[in-house]
Amino acid sequence: MKNKFWLNFFLVLVGIVLGSMVAHVTAGVSFLSWLAFGLNFGTSAPVTLELGVVSCTFGISFSLSVATILCIAISLIVGKYIVRH
Numbered sequence: 001m002k003n004k005f006w007l008n009f010f011l012v013l014v015g016i017v018l019g020s021m022v023a024h025v026t027a028g029v030s031f032l033s034w035l036a037f038g039l040n041f042g043t044s045a046p047v048t049l050e051l052g053v054v055s056c057t058f059g060i061s062f063s064l065s066v067a068t069i070l071c072i073a074i075s076l077i078v079g080k081y082i083v084r085h
Contacts, residue, residue, distance in 0.1 A: 007079055015075035019068030026067065038065030 027036035042061030049056045 004083065007083065008076065011075040011079040012072055015072030016068055018075070019065065019071030020063070022071060023065040023067040035067040035070075036065055038063060038068070040064075 023036040023038065026032035040061065040063045043059050046057045046059035049058070
């Protein structure tokens with residue numbers, strides 16, 4: 001059970017990286033530009049916590065595209081096939 005979690009976590013990370021690469025590469029191609037369509041969301045500016053001696057800066061943003069979602073789904077399907085066989 002624990003191995004399946006780490007396998008799925010790894011496969012999701014692989015899908016995110018591959019999907020981001022595919023979206024970046026296909027953004028300039030006219031008939032594949034729909035793969036780069038997506039949303040960017042998160043904090044617009046970093047939030048800084050000033051404690052006198054220590055200063056911490058927090059910020060997070062996500063870029064989700066069609067290619068990223070497709071690659072995550074494909075990687076999880078392939079992972080399910082690998083575990084079964």
